[in-house]
Amino acid sequence: MVNDFHIISALVEDKPGVLFRVTSLIRRRNFNINTITVGATEKEGISRITLTMRGDEKTVEQLIKQLSKIPDVIKISEVKPEESVYRELAIIRVSAEDPLKRSDIINYVNVFRGRIVDVSKDSLTIEIIGRPTKINAFIEIIKGFGIIEMARTGIVALPRKLKTE
Amino acid sequence: MRILGAKAIVEALKREKVEVIFGIPGGATIPFYDALYDSDIRHILARHEQCAAHMADGYARVKGVPGVCTATSGPGATNLVTGIATAYMDSSPVIAITGQVPRSMIGKDAFQEADIVGIVTPITKYAFQITSASQIPDAIRTAFIIANTNRKGPVLIDIPKDVQLEEVDFDYSERIIIKGYVVRSGEPHPYSIKRALGLIMNAERPLIIAGGGVIASNASEELIKFSELILAPVVTTLMGKGAIPENHPLCLGMIGMHGRVEANKAVEEADVIIAIGTRFGDRTTGKLEEFAKNARIIHIDIDPAEIGKNVKVDVPIVADAKKALSVLYSKLIEVGYSKKESEWIKRVNYLKEYYAPNYEEKGEGLKPSKLMKILRNIIPGKSIITTGVGQNQMWAALHFKVLEPRTFITSGGLGAMGFGLPAAIGAKVAAPDRPVFDIDGDGSFLMTEQDLATAVSEAIPITVIILRNKALGMVRQWQCLFCNKRYAYTDLGNTPDFVKLAEAYGAEGIRVESYEEFETVIRRSLNAEMPVVIDIPISPDEKVLPMIPPGGSYKEVIWYG
Ligand SMILES: Cc1ncc(C[n+]2csc(CCOP(=O)(O)OP(=O)(O)O)c2C)c(N)n1
Ligand SMILES: [Mg+2]
Numbered sequence: 001m002v003n004d005f006h007i008i009s010a011l012v013e014d015k016p017g018v019l020f021r022v023t024s025l026i027r028r029r030n031f032n033i034n035t036i037t038v039g040a041t042e043k044e045g046i047s048r049i050t051l052t053m054r055g056d057e058k059t060v061e062q063l064i065k066q067l068s069k070i071p072d073v074i075k076i077s078e079v080k081p082e083e084s085v086y087r088e089l090a091i092i093r094v095s096a097e098d099p100l101k102r103s104d105i106i107n108y109v110n111v112f113r114g115r116i117v118d119v120s121k122d123s124l125t126i127e128i129i130g131r132p133t134k135i136n137a138f139i140e141i142i143k144g145f146g147i148i149e150m151a152r153t154g155i156v157a158l159p160r161k162l163k164t165e
Numbered sequence: 166m167r168i169l170g171a172k173a174i175v176e177a178l179k180r181e182k183v184e185v186i187f188g189i190p191g192g193a194t195i196p197f198y199d200a201l202y203d204s205d206i207r208h209i210l211a212r213h214e215q216c217a218a219h220m221a222d223g224y225a226r227v228k229g230v231p232g233v234c235t236a237t238s239g240p241g242a243t244n245l246v247t248g249i250a251t252a253y254m255d256s257s258p259v260i261a262i263t264g265q266v267p268r269s270m271i272g273k274d275a276f277q278e279a280d281i282v283g284i285v286t287p288i289t290k291y292a293f294q295i296t297s298a299s300q301i302p303d304a305i306r307t308a309f310i311i312a313n314t315n316r317k318g319p320v321l322i323d324i325p326k327d328v329q330l331e332e333v334d335f336d337y338s339e340r341i342i343i344k345g346y347v348v349r350s351g352e353p354h355p356y357s358i359k360r361a362l363g364l365i366m367n368a369e370r371p372l373i374i375a376g377g378g379v380i381a382s383n384a385s386e387e388l389i390k391f392s393e394l395i396l397a398p399v400v401t402t403l404m405g406k407g408a409i410p411e412n413h414p415l416c417l418g419m420i421g422m423h424g425r426v427e428a429n430k431a432v433e434e435a436d437v438i439i440a441i442g443t444r445f446g447d448r449t450t451g452k453l454e455e456f457a458k459n460a461r462i463i464h465i466d467i468d469p470a471e472i473g474k475n476v477k478v479d480v481p482i483v484a485d486a487k488k489a490l491s492v493l494y495s496k497l498i499e500v501g502y503s504k505k506e507s508e509w510i511k512r513v514n515y516l517k518e519y520y521a522p523n524y525e526e527k528g529e530g531l532k533p534s535k536l537m538k539i540l541r542n543i544i545p546g547k548s549i550i551t552t553g554v555g556q557n558q559m560w561a562a563l564h565f566k567v568l569e570p571r572t573f574i575t576s577g578g579l580g581a582m583g584f585g586l587p588a589a590i591g592a593k594v595a596a597p598d599r600p601v602f603d604i605d606g607d608g609s610f611l612m613t614e615q616d617l618a619t620a621v622s623e624a625i626p627i628t629v630i631i632l633r634n635k636a637l638g639m640v641r642q643w644q645c646l647f648c649n650k651r652y653a654y655t656d657l658g659n660t661p662d663f664v665k666l667a668e669a670y671g672a673e674g675i676r677v678e679s680y681e682e683f684e685t686v687i688r689r690s691l692n693a694e695m696p697v698v699i700d701i702p703i704s705p706d707e708k709v710l711p712m713i714p715p716g717g718s719y720k721e722v723i724w725y726g
Contacts, residue, residue, distance in 0.1 A: 013344060017293065021286055028287045043609060065470035071346040072289050098319065 006060045007052050007086060007157050010067060010076040014047040016042070016073045022049060026072065031055075031063050035154030037086075046074065050157050062145075079159045086157035090128050090135045095146035099123040105145055112138045125147055166336075170298030171196035172330040174203045174262065177305035180337050183635035185594055187211055187220040191237020191275060193264025196329035207592065210624055214241050215618040216243040216587035221259045223591025226574050227549060229383065231258040231312050231593060239277030240262045243284065244322075247581050250288040250301040254402060254578025256381060258312040259319040261285075265577035267327040267351055280322050291319035295572035306341050314348045314469040319382060349487025351467060352487020353380075360480045361463045361493065364437050366502055370509040374420065377404030378442015378466060379575065380570045385409065387490035388441070394497055396504035397439065398513045400428040402449045404577040405563055411566035417513065418566075421449040426514040427521070429719035432457050434512070440464045442486045445475040446578065455718030465489045479723050517541050523711070524564070525725060530704050531680070533557070533632055539600070539680060540630075543687050546563040548600040549574060549592045553585040553609025555639035557632045559709040562605045583612030589627040590620050597694065600628070600691050607633045607660050617670040620696040623664050628690040628697045629667075635660050636705040645706075646723065647714070656705075667698035676700045677684070 012018050019038055036051040039100055053060070058076060068076045079086070096102040102124065109116060109126050112134065119123035126140055132155060139147070168176065174197055178186070187208040188196040199688055201208060214236040221232030222235040222237070236245050240265040252259040256291040265273040276604050282292045291311045295304050296724040301324075309322040363473065365371060373392050385408055392399050392415050399409045400420045402510035411415045417428040432438070443449065450456040464471075464478040465486055482489050526532040537560055546568040552575045567573040576584040583611065589603035622625055632638075641655040667674030676681045677699055690697045712723045 017282065017286075020283070024286050062470065062474060069290075069343075069468075069470060071307075071343050074345040 002151075004054050004056065005052065005081070006055065006133050007050065007074070007079040007081060007084065007155060008060070008064060008076065009079045009157055009159060010049045010051075011041065011074045012047050012049055013072040013074065014045050014095070015072070018047070021072060022067060025066055026063070029062075029066055031059065035152045038110055038158050039156065048133040050155055052155050077159070079157050082156050084159045086131065086155050087129055088135055088153055088155050090134050090139070090152045091152060092126045092128065092139070092141055092142065092150045094124050094126060095122060095148055096124045105142065106142055108138070114138065166330055166334065167182060167195065168335050169200065169329070170301055170324070170331045170333055170607070171200040173298060173301040173333050173335050174305065174324065174329070175200045175206065176205060176335055177302050177337060178233065179204065181231070181305065181309045184320050185209060185224065185234045186235055187217040187591065188235035189214055189217060189237070189241060191241045193266060193326045194329075195234060196326065197262070197264065197324070199234070204664050208508060209590075210614040210619065211587070213613065213616050214244035215247050215583065216613050216619070217253065217588075218245045218259060218261065218511070219263075219584050219587035220591035220594070221615070222248060222252045222255075222257045222596040223551060223574055223588030225252075225257050225259055225591075226255075226588075227571050227592045229571065229593040231260050231309055233260045233262065235262040236264070237277065237278045237483065238266055238281070239328075242281035243279050246284060246288070247579075247583075248318050249285050251323065251576050251581045251584060253288045253290070255297060255377060255576065256317050257319065258317040260308050260312055260596040261319060261321040262330070263321060263323045265323045265325040268296065268325045269327070271325065272324045279508040284438055285321050288319070289321050290325070292321040294323040294325070296325075297329055298328050300335035301328075301333060302337045303341050306337070306339070307343055307572045310341070310343065311346060311349065313471045322465065323504045333379040334437075338521060349467065349485070353482045353484035354453065355466075357482040358489075358492055358496060361439070362496055364461055364463060364480060365395055365439070365493070365497070368395075368437035371395055372431055372438050372460070373397045373399045374402065374432070374440040374443055374666055375399055375405040375408035375568055376402045376441060376443025379405055379408040381442065382467070382486040383570070383571045384441075384487035384490055387487055387494065388412065390470060391490050391494045394494060394503050395526070396507055396510055398431055398510070400424075400431060402443050402446070402577075403575060407567040407570045410698060412568065417517065418435035422451065422715070423563060423709050423711070424518070424713075425563065426711050426719070426722055427513070427520045429713070431508075431513055433459065433719055435460045437461050437463070439463045439465065441490070442467070444471050450476065450615040450717055451713050452524040452718045455720075521537065528545055530702060530707075530715040531678070533703060533707055534564040535680060536630075536683060536701065537604075539560060539684055541566050542686060543684060543693065544600055548602060549589075549596060551575065551588040551592060551601070551603045553583045553603070553605035554580045554582045555606045555609060555637065556634070556639070556642065556707070557604055557606040557609065559639070560632070563709065565604070582606070585609055586613050586620075586629060587616050587645075588628075589629070590616065593625050593627050603627060603629045605631050606627055606638060607635065607657055607663075608637045610663075611660075614666070617640070617672055617696060624695060626693045626695055626697070628693065628699065629689075630699045630701065631663055632701055633660060633663065634703050634707060635707040638707070639709070640703065641705060642708050645708070646712070663698055663700035667696075672696040672698055674698045674700065676702070678702065
């Protein structure tokens, strides 16, 4: 992964308006993020926001410093890819009218440890989980068969140990 | 104690020692106002909510405690926006309480519904809605803590009408926990202090840039002692005016686009800069690549996000200005460091003298700069100045020497025209025993002029000095310098007769056409019991000079228009 890629993980209060405050700040200060995900943590009342962005160190540092000023943001830090587990989920519907191609697709899905989650007369729906690079690689390969629709979740990450600021 | 939510708001405000609230009531705040009616908190009825917010802001800046304003839902709340943005940009602790439509109607486009929390989130430290009366005590406590600690700033609390009418067991705890908000001790880190001392003690040409943070942290005394010890000249930002008395031998005045040339030049020549409580705004720095390019920079700021945001810093000190300065001072005393004289000071004094003649008035007519100097000579040092925005503001900044902190109140970051009058009213409420002057432009004054009615009704004797150039002068100046004198829509044409206008409001209106008259009127205004409006016709061609063109460096300074 190129090193201008950054994952930022924040623990935030789970209450109305928090995601808005975070995204409002990102927009206002002209930061450009790639993905943002929000979900529950092990603690009731606390959610985790994971966001990814491309940019230099200075930009990332500013983003973290600015976000940490939001009173609802309890803890925020950059998560180094090598010090964390991070995954993304993609659901991809591929056209598969030709039975020969259909088995090719299934082969690729197996190689990438994906799963076929839905089958129709002329398409296959695939679920694939992994690092974004893996998903990108899978998409590259499967593209040739004709992607009908696709949805990606953005990254969730868990630091192996969460460093505080 | 089981009370109505509305009463709980008032009780909580009393616990926060709120003495005055600026506002305008409306449907969604009727219960709150009903409770307020019985309390001994003073209420000042503004004539526009923007003014209520500016008043609270002026009050806060003068008194150094949070200022409170209130408005009803919808249009009342949206009218606060400019005032809140002003407070945000200048880190002023303003608490805004807005009414909201009842909970069941939120999101239904109810009458006078506006998503005020959504609207002000980017211009507040925090904005939130209360969803049950039981939250009121903690919410108000939280709002005051957030507004008035660390880097200060506005907080808005939105309270639906039915929440105000709900009963609550009132229990006010002083200590509450906001998980994500840490009140900083403000103590500097010893390691940064050590590195800073290294730079300071080896500096040949040290210079201090004092920003608004010095005033916010009440660090003037520490600043003066420190600068005298290391013999560093002090320049200020617009917001820093008053951090050091501007007649202090070490003070060089304001830097920046309309800064004094000797001050800008000192920044250019310094080898170590100690910047305190400044965010290095673009009006202060000009072209970043050229700014202070010969200096190592020590940056003291309470807000870690300010460090390295605009200017690359050699030694960051995340700390309260007062604490950082006193630690630096005592460490220097400990090692016996002090400077008695230096070539640098001689150089700086030379610059001061060299440029002095450039600030003298030439030519016909009343000169704003001269008026500023006269004003300074007659009014007491503790008098408070507020300003409009534009040339009037910059003439005041350039030529009016501020002698005490919290006596120069201006819309620095937002540059909101219309700030001067309401801020003066707020200032006078905060300091009734001190003279308050609003140095204003005709355009700025016309934006919030209706609040003269407030000043008259409440018998708040402030003096408004209108530098009437019949123009949106500052914009006109740019058009003159950068648009080939194409004066696109900056002629105010038929400005009202400000004397009659003042009289219509029940204030005193006076036109002044000579320096002598000006002096007499100012002296008289010092004892006025009602607001005074002084109308001073000046030429629309008067310019604020020197000026560094936008995006330029001090080398491109324009001296003559
Ligand atoms: C609310 C608002 N609108 C527009 C501007 C842009 N602006 C900056 S200075 C200025 C002219 C101000 O005119 P006036 O108050 O008469 O002051 P002068 O420059 O003539 O002293 C204008 C329009 C502003 N700063 N604030
Ligand atoms: Mg004007």
